Amino acid sequence: MLEESKTIISKDDSYTTQGRERGRIAMISTHGYVAAEPPLGMPDTGGQVVFVIELSKMLAELGYVVDIWTRQFDDQPEREKVAENVEIRRVPCGGPDFIPKEYLYKSLTEYTSKAKKIIAEENISYDFINSHYWDAGLVGQSLSQHLETPHVHTPHSIGSWKRKQMEEDFPEDKAAFEKTYNFTERIRNEQAIYRECDTLVATTPIQVDLFESDYDISSKKIVMIPPGYDDSRFYPVSAASREVIRDHMGFSGKQVVTSIGRLSRNKGFDLLVDAFAVAAERNPNAYLFMALGTETDETTEDPMLEEIVAKVKDHGIEDRVTIGSSLPDDAMADFYRASDVFCLPSRYEPFGMTAVEAMACGTPTVVTTNGGLYRTLVYGSEALYADSFDPHDFGLSIAKILKFKNLSDRLSDKGAHKARSLFTWSGIAQQLINAVHASKAPKLSFV
Structure with a gap:
């Protein structure tokens, strides 16, 4: 059996928790099978779910408590521990069955209402909210306004770019693409989320360009942070x-x-x-x-x-x-x-x-x-x-x-x-914290 290397995280004074209460972050990723050990290959369950789980674990290493908010379906448990100070919170909406991410937005008003009730009952406050993909962005923006908490949105992919590429390459399938991917509704909601959130995270230079050209978003709101990988698992061997x-x-x-x-x-x-x-x-x-x-x-x-x-x-x-x-x-x-x-x-x-x-x-x-x-x-x-x-x-x-x-x-x-x-997760997590700090948004308590 191969011996795994260990990740050593260097913390400077700005990230220590000496004598202070941990900050708290809400990560929102509503679609797919979000779990401590995600069943990769299941519908709408892939790189984004891994991104959210791994980033949350590293933010906890930096001194935060992280709640991962997602949808409850298929008899999943309401709560699931991922790691120390990282927990998945599942909220039901839209019935007990899987819903494709392109049409989940229809049930998110119900989701947001239930999430607000839980947060109020438990008297939870967040340093900031980080939502992932446009469905979660709708939830994140609503919670941000309700809680008066900064909202960082990470789209992962962009509707305008995907629609343009697919329609150019397969023009005969244009109508089918609209039905399957719901591009019109997606892009309309993306436009609103990108304009209303406090910070917009691009994962590649292409996305920076598209936010400015296709959605008319000011470069001052955009920060580029690439995805990360777990360097304690993925490394060369002899x-x-x-x-x-x-x-x-x-x-x-x-x-x-x-x-x-x-x-x-x-x-x-x-x-x-x-x-x-x-x-x-x-x-x-x-x-x-x-x-x-x-x-x-x-x-x-x-x-x-x-x-x-x-x-x-x-x-x-x-x-x-x-x-x-x-x-x-x-x-x-x-x-x-x-x-x-x-x-x-x-x-x-x-x-x-x-x-x-x-x-x-x-x-x-x-x-x-x-x-x-x-x-x-x-x-x-x-x-x-x-x-x-x-x-x-x-x-x-x-x-x-x-x-x-x-x-x-x-x-x-x-x-x-x-x-x-x-691309290591420790660097990605610190870039996210730095981006929130740079935005000078209110109600931040850095650990």
């Missing part, structure tokens, strides 16, 4: 340890290209199959392993899986492609470490947390240019990036890493260093 992991996963003697995520049109796994076919033609020892989360209440994802399987057969690479189910969270780090190349092939991706985790584990990574992460990376040194709408371009990028060991070694070393220097 060559000997890596070979043990590869043998356990059945990767020995192969050059394995991997990807992981929820099966969704915007994730680009069908394009990755096309790209891998390009790489496989040049490398007879290349194999593709995709871990796809397909558990959902909807049936619309079934045709996507059928399409991917059909593509594999059309390329004649059935014996070189494995499509597995989503991995448990505790298997993720070894999955990255065992890979020779990790791919983020998304058509649309606000950031790409799995790519950062892979880089942190020392895995050479190819990311999409249809997202925000690539603008923070040095091409050829920290990662390669390619257009996921161009399978030939993406496939050649994969093939180069598999062929040239010097390139692979450089990406492994420099990519891991970049992840450690820019």
Whole structure:
């Protein structure tokens, strides 16, 4: 069993709690399966849920009590402890069943009313509220006004950008996109939330540009804070340890290209199959392993899986492609470490947390240019990036890493260093606190 490294957080005087009561933060993330150990791959449950959980734990390490407010459904418990001074608070609304995030807003008036009652009964006060995605933003803004507490909103993705990209690339599906993603309602609410919140958090430079151009938000309100990763879990291991992991996963003697995520049109796994076919033609020892989360209440994802399987057969690479189910969270780090190349092939991706985790584990990574992460990376040194709408371009990028060991070694070393220097949760948490402090909003008691 691998020995995990330990994260050591350096606290200066501004973050100590000597002789003072801890501050309190409300994190709001209403959709999906928010849990201490989130079931990744379930509908609307992925990078954002991990972001909220990990950021909350690190804020607690910095001296805060953190309440994570989410929706209660599927017989989930009302309260769940995540870590010391971090607790999930679930409030029911809209019935007992799962509701897709695009239509959850219809039930949020009920949610907010119940949350206000709980907060009043328990006499809770917050230093600030941090909401995530536009559904939670509606709740966060209402609670902020009611409690006279600063509201920091983190959108994670932006409706105007996603709608524009999808309609440009698939104009014949415009009506279907509107029905599925509810873009008109989403963008209308995003506009109001972005203007009314106290601080707007962009996770990439692209988002900063879009807030200003598409929503006419002043740059004075915007702060850029990238997502983080848990550096006590995701880190490189020795060559000997890596070979043990590869043998356990059945990767020995192969050059394995991997990807992981929820099966969704915007994730680009069908394009990755096309790209891998390009790489496989040049490398007879290349194999593709995709871990796809397909558990959902909807049936619309079934045709996507059928399409991917059909593509594999059309390329004649059935014996070189494995499509597995989503991995448990505790298997993720070894999955990255065992890979020779990790791919983020998304058509649309606000950031790409799995790519950062892979880089942190020392895995050479190819990311999409249809997202925000690539603008923070040095091409050829920290990662390669390619257009996921161009399978030939993406496939050649994969093939180069598999062929040239010097390139692979450089990406492994420099990519891991970049992840450690820019994306650890301790740094992200302190950036958030600094952003609230810089806004000079009232009622802040820093610990």
